[in-house]
Amino acid sequence: MKNHRIALLGGGGRTGKLVLYHLINQGYQVKCLLRNPQKYQIESPLIEVVEGDALNPVAVKTLIQGCQSVISTVGQRKDEPLVASQATLNILEAMAELKIKRYVLLAGLNVDTPFDNKGPETVAATEWMKMTYPAIHADRQKTYSILSNSDVDWTLVRVPFIEFTETEGETVISLDDCLGSKISAGCIASFVVKLLTDNNYIKMSPFIANL
Template identity: 25%
Template sequence: MRIAVFGASGRAGRCVVEQALGHGDEVVAAVRTPDAFDLTHERLRVVAADVRDLASVRLAVAGCDAVVSAIGAPLAKQVDLYSVGIGNIVQAMAEEGVSRLAVVSAIGTFARKDKNIAWAYRVLMMPRLAPIYDDFERMEQRIMASAAEWTIVRPPGLTDGPATGHYRVGLDGRALPKGNQVSRADVAALLLKSLVVDSYLRRTVSIAP
């Protein structure tokens, strides 16, 4: 399988790239500054792409079998990178005939008062992150309205721990009990699994240890 990974230079995206290469896949790492991406592999191609620019997104997607989006945006008064970026990604996929898509969102999207979310995060942090959550919701709406064969993964807090291979998956996208943090490596594993497991097709899933 050839997989385009947007946000490949981020910590979660890099985990996706490394694991996909470990599985024997070909990877197109779509990053804004290729010279700063220090990973090399015979099955890895690094391309310059800005998710705000449809033409560059389309070039990255061309010839791929699937796409993973692990893009990230800094907190600001207004955030639109997720929704604008995914809009260009799903459009490029449609134009290039690529169907399978896995996307990182966040727990609490469309469910900000979910009592399974840790109190401190739900009450103290999520209001501060409202611009990001607003855009996560716009992003998910665009994904769901697209023709892509999508899976949305909503993780809780992310850590740099190793892949454990032992994690719980919720098929309704709601926070799982006692699941406040999960490693980026386990999230990457679920993203890649969702590209080949039909039980996650057009589902919003949560993940927890």
């Protein structure tokens, strides 16, 4: 993968760091957007750090320049501006200008699509998110709408409760319902990186979970 460079947003987070480890372990070059690069402790000749915020379109374009694919594990930080939809708008604008097609990003299982057939547990989790964090839920739902109307080869990976471990157990995948209540960050990282060479989920929103 020496000639394949990945733009990574969210690489400073707990899941994002595991995605980064998987990428560099497989030989990918990575440009990583960080708000506080002085606090970052991962060092590798395969990593290039870009200082900036996902809400800043100039920083996002700088990050994506020279890359072939984009991965975002950006999460919503407490008491900060909504990030999901605006980050995706910034990313899609830069991707269009730079003629980059592949975009993989994470979301919770609460995001709804027209292709869902959510079971009772997934419906309950979705409704809880809608009632407890209505603005965050609406922003994530807006992100799906933005993606659906875009021309890029996107995959929105939907996940249940994340266990922040590197353990990689059996991962179950479904396009219409979440089949488990949790997923390890290691499994997320493995699945996300595999999507860079897997065309099975283009313009789709698979659920992944551990049984």
